[in-house]
Amino acid sequence: xxxxxxxxxxxxxxxxxxxxxxAVVGAxxxxxxxxxxxxxxxxxxxxxxxxxxxxxMVEQGAIAPQYTCHGAGKSPPILWSVMPSGTKSxxxxxxxxxxxxxxxxxxxxxxxxxxxxxxxxxxLPTGARQxxxxxxxxxxxxxxxxxxxxxxxxxxxxxxxxxHQPNGTRLKEAWTAIARxxxxxxxxxxxxxx
Numbered sequence: 001x002x003x004x005x006x007x008x009x010x011x012x013x014x015x016x017x018x019x020x021x022x023a024v025v026g027a028x029x030x031x032x033x034x035x036x037x038x039x040x041x042x043x044x045x046x047x048x049x050x051x052x053x054x055x056x057m058v059e060q061g062a063i064a065p066q067y068t069c070h071g072a073g074k075s076p077p078i079l080w081s082v083m084p085s086g087t088k089s090x091x092x093x094x095x096x097x098x099x100x101x102x103x104x105x106x107x108x109x110x111x112x113x114x115x116x117x118x119x120x121x122x123x124l125p126t127g128a129r130q131x132x133x134x135x136x137x138x139x140x141x142x143x144x145x146x147x148x149x150x151x152x153x154x155x156x157x158x159x160x161x162x163x164h165q166p167n168g169t170r171l172k173e174a175w176t177a178i179a180r181x182x183x184x185x186x187x188x189x190x191x192x193x194x
Contacts, residue, residue, distance in 0.1 A: 051186025052081040053156050057121075058190045063152060067121075068192050069144030074122040075107065080156045084184050087114040087158040091178045096143065097189070098150035105133050106152070107140045108174050110163050129167040131174035138168045143192040151191050158184040 057064045057076035067076040083090060090112035096104040108131035109124065116125045124130070133141045143152050159181040165174060 049186065050084065050184050051156050051158060053154060053186040053188040054079045055154065055188055055190075058188065061191060063143060063190045063192045067142060069142045071142075073140075073142035075119070075140035076154075077119060077121040078154055078156070078188070079118040080186060082117065083114045083158045086160055086183060089159045089162045090114055090116060091157040091159055091163070091174075092119065093153075093155045093157070093175070093178065094140075095153050095155075096145070096150050097153050098145070098148075103134070103171075103175070105131075105171055105175070106143060107133055108171065108178075110159075110165065110169075110174060110178065114158070129163075129165065129169070131165070131169045132171050134171065145192050145194050147194060149191050149193050151189055154188040154190070156186050157182045 055076055055078050057067045063076070065071040067074065078092060080090075089110065091110040092107065092112070093105065094107040095102075096106065109119065109128050110131065112119075112125055112128045116128075119125065119128075130138050132138055135141050143150065157178050159178065160183050161181045163174070163177045163181070165177060
């Protein structure tokens with residue numbers, strides 16, 4: 001290979017790395033602006049924070065031990081209000097607002113029917129799928145904070161599309177799709193002790 005050909009290959013690789021870096025920055029911008037990472041910013045210009053989220057697992061502001069690593073660690077029951085008009089599917093993201101490394105996702109469930117108004121403890125509704133969590137596993141990872149009390153966010157998103165991602169989708173892909181299609185959201189925050 002001549003010097004010119006090697007130079008062209010090197011420039012092509014550099015351009016590929018630059019394009020990948022730009023895609024990552026774009027995805028992180030999208031996620032941070034949507035409240036999926038960080039604070040409660042608006043999802044899209046028209047996405048209000050109007051969904052009410054509740055759960056019997058919350059006892060005096062704390063997650064009941066049976067839904068953490070101190071108990072059975074099964075997924076908790078989550079209930080939410082009726083979805084806004086135009087909702088095609090629902091998603092749930094559980095993350096740790098106090099984690100030293102963010103995002104720290106414990107559970108992502110998507111493609112929940114818009115007619116569904118709850119998740120039962122230890123179960124998923126028919127047709128719902130789960131993405132990989134921050135440990136790389138599919139399903140609920142029970143909170144187990146180290147050192148001090150942590151705040152966990154259980155956020156329900158009304159989406160204007162069905163994601164059609166497979167079960168076991170990578171965390172970043174699921175989060176990006178949720179951010180892209182979010183119409184509205186609601187959040188329940190609860191703590192857990194080490």
